[in-house]
Amino acid sequence: MTTTTEPRDKAPTAPARTGPPRQTGPGPGTPSLERSLSFRASGLRLLRTLAPDRALLVALLAAGATGVALSVLGPLFLGRATDLVVTGVTRPAGVDFAAVGRVLALSAAVVLGSSVFIWLQQRIATTVVQRAGHRLRERAQHKLARLPLSHLDRQPRGEVLSRTTNDIDNITQTLQQAFSQMVRALLTLVGVLAMMFWISPPLALVALGTVPVSLAVAALVGRRAQPQFVKQWAVTGRLGGHVEEMVTGHTEVVAFGRREEAVRRFDELGEELYRAGFRAQVVSGFIQPALTFVGNLNYVAVAVVGGLRVASGTLTVGDVQAFVQYSYEFNGPVTQIAAMANLLQSGVASAERVFDLLDAEEETPDPAAPLRPAPVRGRVSFEEVSFRHDPDRPLIEDLSLTVEPGRTVAVVGPTGAGKTTLVNLLMRFHEPTGGRITLDGVDTAAMTREELRSHTGMVLQDTWLFGGTIAENIAYGVPGEVSRERIVAAAEAARADRFVRTLPDGYDTVLDEDGGGLSAGEKQLVTLARAFLSDPVVLVLDEATSSVDTRTELLVQQAMSSLRAGRTSFVVAHRLSTIRDADTILVMERGAIAEQGTHEELLAAGGAYARLHAAQFARTVEA
Template structure:
């Protein structure tokens, strides 16, 4: 199986920035309605649990809305008893016990609703993270080259967390609020249709007020999360390139850029919350107007004998419970707007163009032999801008093919095409006679091992890192054997915990050469049919390079090897040296043949080995 090292990044001008340089703002208006509906559709797999959430909420609300009516009847009973033959205390006690029972039942159902809602939201958040992870695995290399890593990290972590928090509050509060509105309205109409109309008179004003303020706040939430992504990207770049930032004296510029983004995030967040935060006070004011109207009209109805004091008491309580959910929903407007803004950023990632799908009936070669053929291959990143044109090359099993040439000649692009990190735009590449375009990418890469100039290690032990490219359990003996063969064993045993030494993601504590030796050992252990070495020895010292070259000679026996190198001393013994220039093969042959030809290779060789002036 292929050791999954990260490929060297090649592609259309990536949007990368040097330390302390500004990132371009890329923002667009949020379609709140469409994105909100799509966010709700992510809950579709939880239909059964959602139904249970609604049922529990409806039960809790039903029990809660009956309580004021019972209390109103108890008030009437007290008033009637005080004016007549005395208060019926047993009946009053039964009413109070009923109210307590209803409150206990409502609380129990609320607990069930909260627990079910939490389950629904967390499962939905888990699915979103899974979709984002699977999406990243299917994205083409060009997309990842064009996106700052901090921006992608922000979308897959901060934004998804914000979405789950929004859904949690929406399910646990808005469902109950909306059901309470319906239940309370029914009871209000049952007590007094006239007072119900009075209570509803201010609802349009509340809706218009909340909508107008919300429209002003929404762009600020879009900007807030866009700036959050840029800030994360800046922090990630500064941490990754900390040595370069310090070495080039850009620390103050990096801090200034961080402060600038921090101020921008503060301003966007402040404006978003300040504007959205005015919704609740505005609706509270409208609700107070409603209380005044109800008190005036209710008092007149009591004076005329149409309503009892208990009915008016119950209605005032219902009015409070009616305006409470309205204010609560309005108060959640900022949370909803922020959550939907984050959801759109996540959906943008999930909607990004993917790699072309693998064929439905993939071709599979026989036992791997390692014959690789490029047949009239053409490739271009942008239409109309050719990079590789009509390239033909054949590597026989066991043959070592060195690919050399000036920077930008297309050497690594050739390897990326072989690995199907990019798809050819013309011609074809065959592996043991089978067109790689007709194979699954997994099958193509399973027979190819890569060791790149840029090392990649993950958080774990050294033994785990070496065994990364081999499926299943790998014995310690095989791991040690691979390390010994690649001359990594000698430095590993000098570490305090040896092969059980835990590394972080950057392999801190190891030199660049030591990290490279671990990745070389990883490739050795995978035992691929085709081996790709992209400047694999550029980070090791001269003595180690000689040792690794000897080890690679034994590894390459019976395997096809592609060696990309700038140092021509590492490719003298190659069976075939291919010199690339401008995306095409300028010349090919053995070391002696190319020197005798006096062409591009001879010029490169003379430049590298010319005596110092």
């Protein structure tokens, strides 16, 4: 069925479709094949986020290697000093204290140099990690800007905020610890192992005998702890979403007496978070004591074998002393790495959540060679448009509609009829699964979203104001500098100027993000002024007067009447009193247009509109 608003002459044949194909595959938000699914995959992908700082990473490794190389020489020098003392005691000439002093001075210089390079390594690590965190936040923000509206509708706002704040903060802390401690520990392992083999290969093999045991323990415990860390951060997101909802809707929570239920739900999530975090920490906490026990067994083995080799004359006392110290330094990093396993697992669990967001399916890209209607007059056509979120649940089927420039079209109907979906399709917040929508004969899919929305002004039922002055809020939708005269003119057209001038600072009055200090109607007038300042060709009002009082509603209607000329207007409304003077009223039922006409024509027809009107304005008379 093709429905055309007045004038009802036949619409010209639509040009061939030139935009990209409409999305018919999985719905928005379907994870891509690259989505992180394992600790190893997520860890490697997290490391790849550091790729832009390759040069700094090389400098970090060089500084760390130099610092570790100097530090591992310390025990060797101390062993040489010990041998000088032991040899001097057994010889008539006595101890050569000058030689001992030189060795100790050299050892002190080595330790000092090691400290300098380790500090440099930490400084570079901080730079690399903070840059990586900044890139992740930028990618997350840009991703949110490219996600379809349907994806964000399915995610609690607190959950999205948790992924872009808490999880990324946890990732940066994990990377900071990894570079500050783990890299140094790994380099220390390599350096110490080299010195151990240089002193005594048999003793080095004895020390290495415990490494497979340590790795097996760490892997076994890590596999059991990782799911608990994943659950911990998932519950953290749900808890954040609950808190955000309760703070945002605090008035409703109190008004409906749901405080106890809100607190109970918070306690439930808090208890669930406690259990997940407790299990994760307890399971991962087994790693350090287990490896400490294995390390102590290693000390015993080294001491026994080393003592036997000293007795046989194969090694000196100084060599054994140095080897024991190296053995301690060898087991220390192993234990330290294992102790960091819980931090690493927690960080990778957060990385999985962030990558899940970054992998979400985006809006279909804008065409490489976009088209632009010229001139833009505001003729809007829906040509056999269909839309559905779920393949089995159609929302709109084969909708055809043409709105001529300058006409005001009101869309009414019961809840779920597809009224808001209609305007979301017009704004390309959703993409049709069939048919097409044109603006002045150009398929909106062949235009960039920015181009399309630059010609469209939209005012929603839920007002949105940000922290700033009233003037800044009104000028939000216009790029560049906007003169105060234009801001005031828009406010006058929206009937907002009068109440703004009664405020202490007028247009310079600072609002918080909730528009505190303004009534619901005043906030709505500010958003109307914002839309009017953008001077749209197509104006969309989605329940824009549902939250205002009768007087403000009259002001809005007066503003709409003065700005109707030359603009194509779509008004979605439940209050039928607000759309009496619309050029055409469309009555939607089950995603299709059931009736169309003026207010008087539809009442006279006695159909769906008349039933809605009677239900809304009926009065019960008590006998």
